[in-house]
Amino acid sequence: LSNTGIRAGASGAGGDDAGYQVANSLRFNDGDSAHLKRTPSDAGNRQTFTISLWFKLTTIAQSSYYMTLISSGTATNDVFYINVDSDQFEIVSYTASADQLRLKDTNWKLRDPSAWYHLVLAVDTNQSTNTNRAKVYLNNVQHTTWTSTSWPTEGQALKFNVDEEHRIGGYTLGADTTPMDGYLADVHMVDGLQLTPGDFAEEDATTGQWV
DSSP states (O other), X not given: OOSOOSOOOTTOOOOOXXXXXXXXXXXXXXXXXXXXXXXXXXXXXXXXXXXEXXXXXXXXXXXXXXXXXXXXXXXXXXXXXXXXXXXXXXXXXEETTEEEEEEEEEEEEOXXXXXXXXXXXXXXXXXXXXXXXXXXXXXXXXXXOOSEEEOOOTTOOOSSXXXXXXXXXXXXXXXXXXXXXXXXXXEEEEETOOOOGGGTOOBOTTTOOBO
């Protein structure tokens, strides 16, 4: 555990809050392939779930450099992951050699190594509108301008919340490993609900920061 908390929002400023603070974060060193992993005994809801986490990158904008924040599955043709690909962000659910979900924006650059980012992925594949089946928020702003998209079909069960290995801070697909290099904190997975950033964080009334 580092002594770096996540009271700070995107600009990295700190302060006291009477509500909720995270006192520590986990430092993931890609050279050590550091990660957390767990295999649930049973699958959960694969159609409706929310992932929320805070992350801070320590390696920025290297060509063909991949960092995985969270993942599930270990087979090359059967996996879910949230990645930073060089300085670009992507979310993929892939099974049976086909995309279930793929969201990537080559124009969305994550290049601030001093910043804490709050990411929320809120999934409900039962929604009738395809763009509502996977909502992505960064620091309380929903991202909607993707350059590469593949939306889940209505009611589709994704490759997350399965009874297979889940990792925080990387994935392993055979000999292929993509560890995290940076910090993660306050990681949540909520089974059966499509939530919003306001369920996990708030705007500071004084500074206007997302904290």
